[in-house]
Amino acid sequence: MIKSKLAVAVVAALAFGSAAVHAQDTQTSTSTTQPQSQNTDQAPNAKNAKKLQAVTVTGSLIPQTQIETATPVITITADQMKARGFATVAQALQQASFATGSVQGMQDTNSFTTNAETLSMFGLPVGFVKYLVDGRPMGSFPGLYNGSDTFNSISGIPMDLVDHIDILPGGQSSLYGSDAIAGVINIVLKKHVDAPTLDVRYGWTADGGGANRRVSFADSFTLGKWTSLYGVQFENDSPMWRRDRSITSTFNTHGTSPETASRDYLVLTAYSNDGTAPGYQLMDPDNCANVSSQWGGTETKQYRKGSGYYCGSMDTPGVGTLQLATKQANAYTHNTFDVNDNVQLYGDLLYNYSEKKSTNGSSTTWWGTSVATTQGAGYFWDPTVHGGSLMLLQHAFSPEEVGGYRNIMSKEYENSYMLTLGARGTFGQSNWDYDLGFTHSDDQLIDRSFQRLAGPMEAYFSKHVLGPQLGTYSGYPVFEPNYAALYNPVSQADFKSFTGYSTSHAKTWDNMVRGQLTNASLFSLPGGDAGVAVVLEGGNQGWDSSPDPRLMQNVTIDYGNGFTYDTPYYWGTSATPGAGHRSRWAATTELKFPLLQQLTLDVSGRYDSYAVGGTTVSHGTYNLGLEYRPFDTLLLRGRYGTAFKVPTLSDEFQRPSNYYNGVTDYLNCGRLGYSGDNIDACPSPYNSTQYKGTTFGNPGLKPITATVWTYGVVWAPVERMSVSVDYLHWDINNEVAQVGADTLSNTEYLCDIKTIDPNSTTCSTAFNLITRGPGKTVNGVPLLGQIMGITTNKMNVANEQVNAINASFNYGMDAGGFGKLVWAATYSDLLKHTYQDYPLDPKIDLLRHPGWSTDFKSKANASLTWLKGDWSTTLYVNRYGQTPNYLASQLDNYTDKGTGKLGAWILWNASVTYNPIKNLALSLQIQNVFNKMPPVDNSYPGTTWGPYNSDNYNPFGRAFFLEANYKFGQGFGS
Template sequence: MIKSKLSMAVVAALAFGATSVYAQDAQTAASSTQQQDQNGNQAPSAKNAKKLEAVTVTGSLIPQTQIETATPVITITADQMKARGFTSVAQALQQASFATGSVQGMQDTNSFTTTAETLSMFGLPVGFVKYLVDGRPMGSFPGLYNGSDTFNSISGIPMDLVDHVDILPGGQSSLYGSDAIAGVINIVLKKHVDAPTIDVRYGWYGDGGGASRRISFADSFTLGKWTSLVGAQFESTQPIWRRDRSLTSTYNTHGTSPETASRDYLVLTAYSNDGTKPGYQFMDPNNCANVSSQWGGTETKQHRTPQGDYCGSFYTPGAGTLTLDSKQVNAYTHNTFDINDNVQLYGDLLYNYSEKKFTNGSSTTWWGTSVATTQGAGYFWDPTVHGGSLMLLQHGFAPEEVGGYRNIMSKEYENSYMLTLGARGTFGQSNWDYDLGFTHSDDKLIDRSFQRLAGPMEAYFSKHVLGPQLGTYSGYPVFEPNYAAMYNPVSPTDFKGFTGYSTSHAKTWDNMLRGQVTNSSLFALPGGDAGVAVVLEGGNQGWDSTPDPRLMQNTTVDYGNGFTYSTPYYWGTSATPGAGHRSRYAATTEFKLPLLQQLTMDVSGRYDSYKVGSGTVSHGTYMIGLEYRPFDSLLLRGRYGTAFKVPTLSDEFQRPSNYYNSVTDYLNCGRLGFSGANIAKCPSLYESVQFKGTTMGNPALKPITATVWTYGVVWAPVERMSVSVDYLHWNISNEVNQMSADGLSNDEYLCDIGTIAPTSETCKVAFSLIQRGPGRTQNGIALLGNISGITTPKVNVSREQVNAINAHFDYGMEIGAYGKLVWAASYSDLLKHSYQDYPQDAPIDLLRHPGWSTDFKSKANASLTWMKDKWSTTLYVNRYGRTPNYLASHLDNYTDKGTGRLGAWTLWNASVTYNPMKNLGISLQVSNLFNKMPPVDNSYPGTTWGPYNSDNYNPYGRAFYLEANYKFGNGSGS
């Protein structure tokens, strides 16, 4: 099996050398692999000569001769990524079979981390994956995922400077410490190139937008005992706008309700003295003629049943972006200096700078009377309408008013680096090796978000529409607006006068001093030499999020006649302030024990301790692994142990933070008879309620803990073929959980109708965390007051269990004069995923409760590569399994009418490479070969755009990439 796996690795390297002009023979490739450690570093020459057969792989600290061990390891090379049509390391990992979970990304333009990229391994939280660069922990992204969680972004990894990526599914804390609950991803950068190399790539999308340009350069050189690699990559990408895709350019045309235009000019009655039903009031004597030129001439008089008339357009969704406007520069260098045969100094530096822009379009670029009247949920009292009525006004800004949405995009600037300095070698002529290194990572983020200035904006509309305040009525401000003036465009100059940008700063940093001693021949056992590795680590880390001070301030709006109100300086925008640091230390020990020729045991243990303020957060973990080889071509393996995740710095040190969002008031909608498929018909007062949310950190949080185990089989029945199947299990406790506002609102409704027992802990929590105003009666129906606030705290109470299967297949074969073929395939399937909010509540089966999870249950991919002489070509297919439709997710069942699952989504990629000369490779890559759009989800209402789950799917379509790789000189290096 070992020989087969080595042969397979060599054939795969040859197969996927899409831009590698020079190929090593099997002996050279195997030797090169064996002489590098898990970080890709060349070991001192004396050590190489002594231990040519051993290699330190990701997943073990001890050099060994076996490629497959008790720990399942998936390896993806940079050339494989390109040949399979991937444009970045992030994309390759996100589309891997193990990445089954839904995650926010660049389509979520109203999230906290639009410019970051991450993944969910087997549906577990994004922060449960430990990311390494050359075996060293990657620094955290300064922004918080979903405004709450610290995580790693993989968007800044330069693909052209990556050698390969190792993925270890399953808990790995006994070797790698905190965060390694779901698994470990180790990104190994290049350490040597054969000759100065330049790579140029240009890409575009068949349906428009997203044009990209990338150029990279790398070179290695040797000066006496000094060796160095230097490389750089630059990439720029234009955005894809929603208007570029028919699926996202307009509101849903085949939903559960008719396609409904945006409410760009809206006057709404909520309650009237004469008993008039709530609804839209059309107050424009010109029937929208004054604004008909907006949205490219599509702004017209519209109607929603049963609410009424207004001015709007079907094309407002098109103003947002689907992908980023991005510019990114990476620089990297790897250096070694051999002091003598036993001592080598090393130093690495990886640098990343990026500028990224995006916009949410008109969805968050509008004015409404809720700017300064949030105590009335945006409503004011007009005594002249229907004998007195609660009224609401709203105006969404058109591109013609803002001067083009391209000119008001939010911007983020990231500046990060990772520096490592160290020494490694052998203690004399002994079997003891050492590695002592220091790593510092630093990541700074500047956020320039487009904002609406509440004071100037309200002053403008008070002058032109509302007029001075005349008093109050039952707590609501009283106005007599000039309604006809509502239906007039705002000039770009006036718009610029009440908008602007906030500037926020965030940063993370991490220092780690790490020492390791290893002896792979400690003493003899019946199966061979026992090995040991001991690691000591110490360091500190910090996080600081400093929002623009105006995001935390209020401003006073003067409505005349002595009436003033306090409102946030920037309207409708939240911030997550916080700062903290902590020191830590850890000790790790691993033993490799070949008990018999066929049986090897691997035992590891680790103790981590973090000093937080005046206290400590500590946890120990262990792992026991067994490898049994009844014969050469078969390996049976299993692991059992524990894993943990220390509370993140944001969990501990986030200051009380307010945020603004909208939520459906399911309880009041339900009492009025609107739920399920007809929720869109719920009166606007309850359909979309703006609320003020509050969350904060908790220094008393405990570590998240987990029991983890895997067992599996690796079989190599014939040369160059390998099949592996592994079963993985996680049992996670003490999980930190921030409540979902939508989930709390829905729970409140389910408690109100008795679906959930009102005395349950779930109901008690929902009732206590939702703040409401005074109640009222409408048409004889008792309603609760408007939702004014929702508190979403962090607590250490949740539990989670996951069972999954992960399988892989590789096979390479010679076909004589026709060249070579290489097959590869992988498959992952979630067999169980349960989640428990509180100990008193029953666990929720996430595979059967679509309201809790929209993850893929299964994912599979396969590739076929053919190569002959100067040609190679790869066909790659990726199948995403079924997911719940919107209505099933909304109603949390598959039994109501209209609920169900969406069909599988299958994407094909292809590439072809031609080497017209020894030093030049030219390739064409096509992603989404058949231009497959997401499975259309017709259970969305017509009031939404993009009838698909943007955390699972994208409508980017077919993309083309032309790439040329040229190596200078004769390829022997310099």
């Protein structure tokens, strides 16, 4: 099956590595000489022996005799994932060297997709990766990444049922169509196991929380012409709380400002008639004594420099989750039926069910004076304070008031499946093979989010604290609150009376009929047989996000004396509604020409067409690949082509969606003299302005297009050793831009101080997308009005360019009586990453502008595996490169005082496996052996918790896993 010494070296290294977990070959009967094969069924019979001369490699539709081709392919086997200490498929992919981009995950408990996991290849958007399961497109996750982008979640893949994963970096649209810009990830599931196999695993963490329990079972059988594999996996994870880790349990103790407690009971004066300076007013005659039992007895009188006194605690961050509470069940079956020597029927089903729970703690469980949101963003006028003052009240709910945050977690339920039915075979004794199949995927999501009911909550605080409205003053409502009543805990019964759950539904579905004709021996050329593959596919897909109707409704609140206000039904919460569907078809052709023994040309082209909303969106892509082998231990390769991404259904059909959040008003803070390392001292309301965000789809969007190319070398200087280095390039146009609120606010400031040309499109766009109230002058300083709303719509305007290097090293050595040793290493480095928002704007160098990107520039990992007799052990190290610190990302430079880069983060994993008897393997796996926490970023202010970038790092720490894998002898019906 393998022609060259180079291919032998690659396969031998993989073969050594795949034995790392179960030295007795307990995992799978898939041949290690086919590490990248999509068709891993049982070996064909003698009548089909001619087919053994070629394998189907991910990245090509034509069976071939070479493992390494013009397309770089990274393969991770199931055994390698376990030996390197990975607990999930998501971990294995996210920790790979090519996953350099910052991404939201389970630590982002206030995001739209806390319960999903994804990755960014080489810093490109998460939606630029095409995910396949056994070569078929994976269905999209129903939720939207960052409330806007359609993407795939990799959290529901059952690790114990995976055979291997192939990763193709670089544009692959000429074979795989839309989304395959950054690369393709093909998850290949098992097709056969040697015997009934039971796997049991238990895991725990050194610092508490996050306990893991997993059980799986798989078996294969053959009954005449029928063969089948079936498997199940059950998993249960306990939550990990912020209080379980010292780095997240309290506020930042070594920041740019003193550690500052949360504002749990707050009265704020923003403006006074008598000239009194704005600041906090402690209106409690008992100096927080009535609330001292809250937050485990840590609630006390606190002081915030430059603002004043209030009641708060240092321990409030601890009630949020770091890892989800999860229950998950997976079922999978692969079946074939040999009709005759030339026809085989097949059917696959992969099913996933999960329940996940999380909470953001008091950060999103609080009340504030929101009666005058439209007039003054939560402020009211009190004529009794300082001769008349503009005031704000706030109360964050403690665990004692809510009955424990464990009992009010938001919940998400996901049901998904992927079904494939088809037939494949050979036309008589010819060289023509066919494969005709139908795939249906379906993913349904139920979101049960904990909510504050605006009407009952406002009524409660109106009755107990604010009192009836007395009138208005300059557009602000007038109250005379009972301030002392604010400093009293809310009973659990009262808390339950104004809280509850919203229930939202979302789903995606996809139907695809795909037919392929292949001839690996079309005609002869000097280098061998030319091959061809032709694919036709068609189908339809849909997306529907149907939030709880109450999330889109307003209620009228009566504040007495004839004063009423409309407010959202759920306090401070909105949703992302939308629905749409489209049909599509595509045609693909690939030709492989071995022009000489040393030179092979691969040509592929594809045309995709989407019918959506009464219009047609079409795009063609192509690829040219060359393989040159001057001698049998060296491969020089290169590819040039195009890629594209069609507008997603959410890009086109997302209805106007609102959300509520806080943002720093950098422009007004800057005018008041607060920027850089003293930005946290900026006074209210500018330090954290509450605003209403709006985003919506654009049915006029065009496809994102890209020019892509790679070139590289693979060298096998000695037996069982291979080295590869590939250079990758992307030039992406028509990219859909949706700038974040913090970026827009910071851009306004940079435009105001002329760091960015005020006449540029960037500046005019930022000013247009931010809605402000009337301006005013404070202490002689002219300020713009307070931020009221920010619109982040979608447009085909951006350009992005990336140059990167991806390298790997593999070596397997037989050390005689000492055993066998296997080395493996990969390395990725971004050499260039530029981004241009609008065509007339200058290109931003993301590697030197930390305000635009906090991605890792480089990542590297290496493993060493030793195998001897019944023992095997692996040591794995992962090095994350430098990233900008918080202050650098806020100021967008590395020159101001306090800015800089964080050092490399290096994590070690280890595993050991022992086979006391032939059919039993016992394993110990350790993640993060040295319990390394994220590099502490002391440029965060003391008002924040978790001094690290949660989109780059995690504080999970050391974890242990005990695993037993038992084979029950021969499979049933064998």
